Amino acid sequence: TQLLEQSPQFLSIQEGENLTVYCNSSSVFSSLQWYRQEPGEGPVLLVTVVTGGEVKKLKRLTFQFGDARKDSSLHITAAQTGDTGLYLCAGADAGGTSYGKLTFGQGTILTVHP
């Protein structure tokens, strides 16, 4: 059974601060996706990383996929109140037979205070 350990579970910061969320596993993933979810809504895809060592930037958000494709991080620079939400990492099985199944981390609830 694949597991994704996401940390921290909760993050409460002031506007303007930087933060990093981590996603770790002992399993290899063919890709890893980061989502943001608002209360009562479905997760919205932020980015997909596929290649080991890959770094992707989305405005103030920087995503990195580990060289061995087992871990990933999300770094937010100068957080804004609009960044508040639940952040989820999810991995697609590299085995090739786990069709349509993403393994999700437990999520990080980020609160950015003005």
Added chain:
Amino acid sequence: KAGVTQTPRYLIKTRGQQVTLSCSPISGHRSVSWYQQTPGQGLQFLFEYFSETQRNKGNFPGRFSGRQFSNSRSEMNVSTLELGDSALYLCASSLVGTGGYEQFFGPGTRLTVL
């Protein structure tokens, strides 16, 4: 391009009843996955359908079932509802559901079992 749609958005049922949830994927997407999201367990994979065939199933009892139609629309059914079935049920679609695929989620159906 329209996103993933789910109906209904909210449902209230009583124990012992059954319920059917519907999902329409993004146009052109042939893989539909279903997830259950609860505060305690996070997002857990239920099953995946591709070309009207169930290719993958998570660890849920047989009371949870689904199907996919020729137009890729999917339904899931939960029979003999239990209090613990109260959750946000999410549907996600992707092009083929294998490899480094991306999944796009609908807004979810909030099921409350009384």
